[in-house]
Amino acid sequence: MKRNWWKFLCILLLAFTFFAGIITPLAPGFLITSNTILPTYSAPFTVKILGYNTRFKENEKSFSAWLTNWDDKQAVNTCPDNVMIIDDNHAELTFPPTSRLDSMFFGISVYNDADGKMYTHSAIFTSDTMHGGLVQSCKPVVKNAKADHFSFPFRDILYESMRNLFFHVPMWFAMIALLTWAIWNNFKYLRGFDLKYDARANQAVNTALLFGMLGLITGSLWARATWGAWWVDDVKLNGTAITMLAYLAYFVLRNSLDDEQKRARVTAIYSIFAYVMMIVLIGILPRLQSSDSLHPGNGGNPAFSNYDLDNSLRPIFYSAVLGWILLSFWIYSLRLRITALQEKNTEA
Amino acid sequence: MSLLSQTASLIKREILLEQRQKYAFYGVLLFVVSTVFVAKFSFKVLNDFPTWNALFWIILLFASVTGVARSFAQETKGRLLYLYTIADPRAIFLAKLIYNSILMVILGFLGLAIFSFLVSYPVQNSGMFLVTLFLGCTGLAAAFTMISAIASKAGNNFTLMAILGFPVVLPLLLAAIKLSKFAGDGLPWSVTSTYLGVLAALNVVIIALAYLLFPYLWRD
Numbered sequence: 001m002k003r004n005w006w007k008f009l010c011i012l013l014l015a016f017t018f019f020a021g022i023i024t025p026l027a028p029g030f031l032i033t034s035n036t037i038l039p040t041y042s043a044p045f046t047v048k049i050l051g052y053n054t055r056f057k058e059n060e061k062s063f064s065a066w067l068t069n070w071d072d073k074q075a076v077n078t079c080p081d082n083v084m085i086i087d088d089n090h091a092e093l094t095f096p097p098t099s100r101l102d103s104m105f106f107g108i109s110v111y112n113d114a115d116g117k118m119y120t121h122s123a124i125f126t127s128d129t130m131h132g133g134l135v136q137s138c139k140p141v142v143k144n145a146k147a148d149h150f151s152f153p154f155r156d157i158l159y160e161s162m163r164n165l166f167f168h169v170p171m172w173f174a175m176i177a178l179l180t181w182a183i184w185n186n187f188k189y190l191r192g193f194d195l196k197y198d199a200r201a202n203q204a205v206n207t208a209l210l211f212g213m214l215g216l217i218t219g220s221l222w223a224r225a226t227w228g229a230w231w232v233d234d235v236k237l238n239g240t241a242i243t244m245l246a247y248l249a250y251f252v253l254r255n256s257l258d259d260e261q262k263r264a265r266v267t268a269i270y271s272i273f274a275y276v277m278m279i280v281l282i283g284i285l286p287r288l289q290s291s292d293s294l295h296p297g298n299g300g301n302p303a304f305s306n307y308d309l310d311n312s313l314r315p316i317f318y319s320a321v322l323g324w325i326l327l328s329f330w331i332y333s334l335r336l337r338i339t340a341l342q343e344k345n346t347e348a
Numbered sequence: 349m350s351l352l353s354q355t356a357s358l359i360k361r362e363i364l365l366e367q368r369q370k371y372a373f374y375g376v377l378l379f380v381v382s383t384v385f386v387a388k389f390s391f392k393v394l395n396d397f398p399t400w401n402a403l404f405w406i407i408l409l410f411a412s413v414t415g416v417a418r419s420f421a422q423e424t425k426g427r428l429l430y431l432y433t434i435a436d437p438r439a440i441f442l443a444k445l446i447y448n449s450i451l452m453v454i455l456g457f458l459g460l461a462i463f464s465f466l467v468s469y470p471v472q473n474s475g476m477f478l479v480t481l482f483l484g485c486t487g488l489a490a491a492f493t494m495i496s497a498i499a500s501k502a503g504n505n506f507t508l509m510a511i512l513g514f515p516v517v518l519p520l521l522l523a524a525i526k527l528s529k530f531a532g533d534g535l536p537w538s539v540t541s542t543y544l545g546v547l548a549a550l551n552v553v554i555i556a557l558a559y560l561l562f563p564y565l566w567r568d
Contacts, residue, residue: 242515
């Protein structure tokens with residue numbers, strides 16, 4: 001029991017990941033379902049708002065909304081003439097006729113006491129800065145900046161698919177951890193030529209490939225939901241696909257050699273070679289500028305930790321990473337035992 | 349004998365073998381020429397620089413597979429055993445590496461000449477392109493020397509050589525293609541220094557790894 005504490009930890013962490021990662025609601029947010037181009041003629045302008053996880057009707061009294069237009073120095077807020085709350089998730093705001101403009105883009109803020117302040121930047125824009133614009137300046141009252149319950153951030157494009165963070169990203173952590181373990185064992189094999197280490201390295205690569213496949217599948221699903229395609233031309237995707245090819249070649253190489261010691265030696269050398277190239281391919285090349293990537297932290301994109309990884313996601317994300325790595329080593333240790341037993345069987 | 353003198357005499361051996369067999373170098377050169385013709389006839393007009401660039405590097409990649417693949421495959425079992433008893437494995441590797449690098453650089457520059465003559469030469473920053481070509485060729489030679497050694501242990505299978513080699517040389521090839529794309533577009537050196545650094549570092553990494561691992565591969 002004492003030796004298996006990490007398995008219990010793994011179950012605990014993954015249970016927490018699944019539970020907290022799925023149950024936690026997304027923070028209230030909204031989309032604009034009407035025309036987002038401000039008319040250049042002087043007429044009232046109506047914005048239709050579709051709330052998500054919002055309680056507009058329930059908190060009608062504290063409801064307010066305003067447009068924010070950035071002039072040279074400070075935000076100028078414009079409040080609507082007329083607010084019509086249809087239900088908890090639908091509202092219509094009518095803004096007064098426009099006459100002046102400071103910039104081409106407007107953010108929209110929606111507020112009530114329970115949902116907190118929700119903001120969409122550059123929500124409304126105009127094609128003509130000469131005519132149109134909003135002058136009435138108002139000072140909205142914001143009592144609670146955040147929603148009154150624990151939630152994940154509401155992000156454009158990501159929305160609910162944000163939860164995939166706890167599945168897609170840890171798969172790669174697990175894969176890299178296993179491959180690193182495999183390389184460590186390859187080195188150990190080359191130092192003493194003990195076949196025990198070869199078996200370990202081989203099963204680690206096997207399991208790493210499984211996690212790589214899972215990473216590709218979860219990534220593909222996520223790409224479909226956010227970027228709109230199952231497979232996009234992205235350095236990181238192509239890099240991982242190539243890594244898969246390298247490790248599939250590893251198995252071909254392994255099967256083409258009969259002598260145990262020779263097989264162990266040759267594959268250990270190839271595996272070390274492939275590992276270093278993989279680090280370059282998925283670790284270094286995508287991070288360079290102008291390498292067109294959609295991934296955070298790549299191709300000049302900011303990394304998750306800069307602003308994307310909200311504090312509400314952090315504890316779950318870290319436990320997911322640790323949990324999946326532990327699970328991958330669990331699977332690896334089982335496979336190792338199975339192959340050991342199979343070998344014993346064939347010998348007997 | 350020291351490592352260096354062993355290496356020097358082994359390189360001489362490689363060159364001597366090449367002079368006797370002849371077909372090897374000229375064979376690969378002919379391969380490059382025919383591939384360039386295939387490219388020329390299938391594309392008719394090739395004004396698009398990215399396509400020109402990609403095609404050029406793909407031709408070089410296949411030239412290096414066919415050219416460098418022989419380096420261990422051509423050795424008979426008896427000759428390998430003889431080398432094993434008299435030479436330091438590191439010297440054998442260095443000799444193969446240096447010889448293959450020279451071969452690849454010559455092939456690369458000749459290939460560029462043929463490609464420019466038959467297709468076109470749209471490169472704007474030639475200095476940078478030539479540096480990229482040099483580093484790309486030495487990197488390809490180093491990676492395929494190692495892969496050829498690995499494949500020779502598994503029965504000299506050409507297919508195996510390709511499937512083992514392509515994923516491994518891809519980072520190098522990507523960096524080289526990117527850099528020569530920059531050179532083709534005539535970007536200044538200051539912009540491309542990171543990629544140049546990556547390409548040079550990849551060369552160093554591949555050579556160092558191969559140099560350290562080869563002795564383990566060599567003993568049978």
